Amino acid sequence: MKLKSLLLGIGLLAGVGAAQAADPFKIGFVYVGPVGDLGWSYEHDRGRQELEEYFGDKVETTFVENVPEGADAQRVITQLAKAGNDLIFTTSFGFMNPTVKVAKQFPKVTFEHATGYKRSKNLGTYVLRTYEGRYVSGVTAGMMTKSDTIGYIGSFPIPEVIRDINATYMGAKSVNPNVKMKIVWVNSWYDPGKETDAANALIDQGVDVLMQHTDSPAPLIAAEKRGIRGIGQASDQSQFAPNAHIFSVRDDWAPYYIKTAQAVMDGTWKPADFWGGFDEEMLSLASINDNLPADVRSKIDATFTAIKSGEFKPFTGPITDNKGNLVVADGYSLNDQELAQVNWYVEGITDEVPR
Structure with a gap:
C-alpha cells in the first residue's frame, strides 16, 4: 500500500x-x-x-x-x-x-x-x-536638396524628437553650409491627414527633401505626388513612393x-x-533607392559605416545651440543620460523649441 x-x-x-x-x-x-x-x-x-x-x-x-x-x-x-x-x-x-x-x-x-x-x-x-539614422538622413538631404531647404514633420517636442531634429540638421550642415530646415509640428504620432497637410505646407515653403517623426507613410505619398524626395520612418516605406523614397530608417x-x-x-x-542602434543591428537603412547619384550613395555608405563602427558619434562637440551657448564641449561626446535630456536646438535652426 x-x-x-x-x-x-x-x-x-x-x-x-x-x-x-x-x-x-x-x-x-x-x-x-x-x-x-x-x-x-x-x-x-x-x-x-x-x-x-x-x-x-x-x-x-x-x-x-x-x-x-x-x-x-x-x-x-x-x-x-x-x-x-x-x-x-x-x-x-x-x-x-x-x-x-x-x-x-x-x-x-x-x-x-x-x-x-x-x-x-x-x-x-x-x-x-534613432539619431544615428537621422544624421545619415540629414547628410543625404543636404546633398540632395536643390533649394537648400529641407523639412521635418515633428510629432511631440520631447527629447527624443528634439534630439533627432538636431542630428538631422547637423548631418545636413556637414555637407551643405547653406542648408535651412523648416519644421512643422502635428502633435500626434499617427494622423495621416495632419501629416499630409504638414508635408504639403512644407513643400509650399520650398522644401524639396522631407523627413518625419510621425508614423504613417502619408508624408512620403505627398512627396511622391509633388515630385520631391523623402525618407521613410521606422519601417520600410519604399512601396508608397517608388520615385520619392530615398531610404527608410527601419527599427528592429x-x-x-x-x-x-x-x-x-x-x-x-x-x-x-x-x-x-546600427552596431546592434536594431537600426538599418532599408531599400536605398537605385535612383540616387553615385556620390550620394557613397556618402550614405561611408557615414553609416563610420557611425556603426563608433569612429564617429553625431553628438560630439563643439556644438553650440541656436542661442549661442556652447552645449557640448570640443571633443566631448554626449553620454546616454545626456542624450536623453536634449531640449535645445543646434545653431542654424531658427525655430524655438516648443514648450
Missing part, C-alpha cells in the same frame, strides 16, 4: 510538473498607434511576432493597439498585469508615468518602457539610437524583445537603460 501510494504521489507530482512546464510565459505589449500604421507600432508588432516565432509555444503574447497616452494607458497596463502577464512592454514615451504607477502595484511583474527614463526594481527602459525591436524575455524567464533580468 505504501509503495502504491508513493507511486501515485510521484505520478501526481509528475502530472503537476508537466502542467506547470506547459504553462506559457505570458507577455503583453501596449501600442500607441495601430499595428497597421506601417511605422512605429507596426515594427514593434513585428518584433512581437518574431519573439513568438523564436520561442514557439513557450510564450503567449497579447497586444493592445491605439492606446492614448494618459489615463487610458494606465487602465490598459493594469488589465494586462491582472491578466497574468509575466512581462509587459509599453512602447511610447507618454506611457512612462502610467507604467511606473502600475509597476509599483504589481512588483512580481516585469515591465519595460520604450524611450523613457524612469526605472525601478521591476521596470527597465529601452530606446533606439525583435533582438531586444527576445533577449529580454529570455532573461526574465531565466531569472537573470535586471532593470537597465538599454540603447540599440
